[in-house]
Amino acid sequence: MPQLIKPQAEDQQLLDKLRPSRIVLPVLLGLSVVGFMFWRSYQPGDLAPLANAKPLWLLLMLVVLVARDAGYVYRIRYLTEKVLSWRAALDVIMLWEFSSCILPSAVGGTAVAPVLLHKEGIPLGKSVAYIMATAMLDNLYYVLMVPLVVLIGGDALYPHEALQGGLVATLRVGFVLSYVFVTAYALLMLYAIFVNPQAVRRLFIRLFSVRGLRRWRNKAYQHGNELVLASQQLRGNGWGYWLRAALSTAFVWTARYLVIGCLIAAFIDVSWPEFWLIFGRNLTYKVILLIAITPGGAGIAEGAFPTFFGKFIGTPTMTNFMVLLYRIVTYYLYLVLGAVFLPRWITRIYGKRKAEQVLHS
Incomplete structure (x- = not known):
């Protein structure tokens, strides 16, 4: 269980995950893929739309980026019942984003976030509960938004123009399976937190006692215990708490998915139906990022981007x-911000000497 982690081991695991040297690999992967793509298809005249940039859309993109991060800060501060100061909430979000950029997408910042909250003075049990609440809300947003974009975009959500029929069918199956999995997991978390966490813990243990799944039994047991703990911490919160959490979650994820559309519209004329189709394609694009094994999806996110959005851009x-440009404002920016916030946070939590040790490791 989380409470059994020794403080020294917890600290070391956290600082190992946040090592600045982890920046190198994703930067090399991402820039190498983009460099190869430019080398393969570069034509100087194709960049003519840059001369017709629309400042209003660029400004809107920056507003969306800032609003998204402000929404994250607001959400974590109010989910933790204002135990975090605004400064501490900002530090946690910046380091959470940073860890998402330097760890594999399947792991993301969720592995680091509970410890970040714990180091800010929140008991580890509550920290785990708060992060599980964010995960549940994030999944529920996806569950509710997918039917809406499917209703609006239909089959156009899949990049038929860039993929052969077999690959489109594979993507469609992957999209449906991911939606079913996320829906099942979100409903299971809802049931565990608000109805019967002990039953879900027993389900996890029995499921992972099946031959072939036993290697993950200990993790399933730990996850079941975390759900019980989260239920104990969260069930007493009223409707106002959950309404505020749900609205802030919808706000930050909607802003997150709007970035690509604003970026494309800043240089290319797109109609409003196309703009919302771009928004919808973000949800199918996310399937690729969910299965990416590289840190922050580096290389994979860059390589898949033209398949999903090249139709709206042109050459x-x-x-x-x-x-x-998209990866600069949504990925490399957070590597830079992480490098700025990390030493300040380590100095505040551990002291200047520890910060120097970590930054030079």
């Missing part, structure tokens, strides 16, 4: 430029 050269 391969311009599309590659959009890939680079």
Whole structure:
């Protein structure tokens, strides 16, 4: 169980995951893929749309980015019942984003976030509960939004223009399976937190006692215990607490999915139906990022971007430029911000000497 982790081991695991040297691999992967894409298709005349940039859309993109991060800060502060100061909430979100960029997408910042909250003075049990609440709300947003974008976009959510029929069918199956899995898991978390966590813990233990799944039994047992703990911590919160959490979750994820559309509209004329189709394609694009094994999806996110959004941009050269700009504002920016916030946070939590040790490791 989380409470049994020794403080020294917990600290070491956290600082190992946040090592600045972890930045190198994802940067090399991402820039190498973009560089190869430019090398393969670069045509100087294809960048002509850059001269017609629309400042209003660029400003809107920056507003969306800032609003998204502000929404994250607001959500974590109010989910933790204002135990975090605004400064501490900002530090936690920046380091959470940073860890999502340097750890594999399947792991993400969720592995680090409970310890970050714990180091801010929140008991580890409550920290785990708060992070599980964010995961549940994030999954529920996806569960509710997918039917809406499918209703609006239909079969156009899949990039038929860039993939052969067999690959489109594979993507469609992957999208449906991921939706079913996320829905089942979100409903299971809802049931565990608000109805019967002990029953879900027993289900996890029995499921992972099946031959072939036993290697994950200990993790399933731990996860079941975490759900019980989360239920104990969260069930007493009123409707106002959950309404505020749900609305802030909808706000930050909607802003997150709007970034690509704003970026493309800043250089390319897109109609409103196309703009919302771009928004919808973000949810199918997410399937690729969910299964990415590289840190922050580096290399994979860049390589898949033209398949999903090249149709709305035009030439391969311009599309590659959009890939680079998109990753700068949504990925490399957070590597830089993480490098700025990390030493300040370590100094505040552990002291200046520890910060120097970590930063030079």
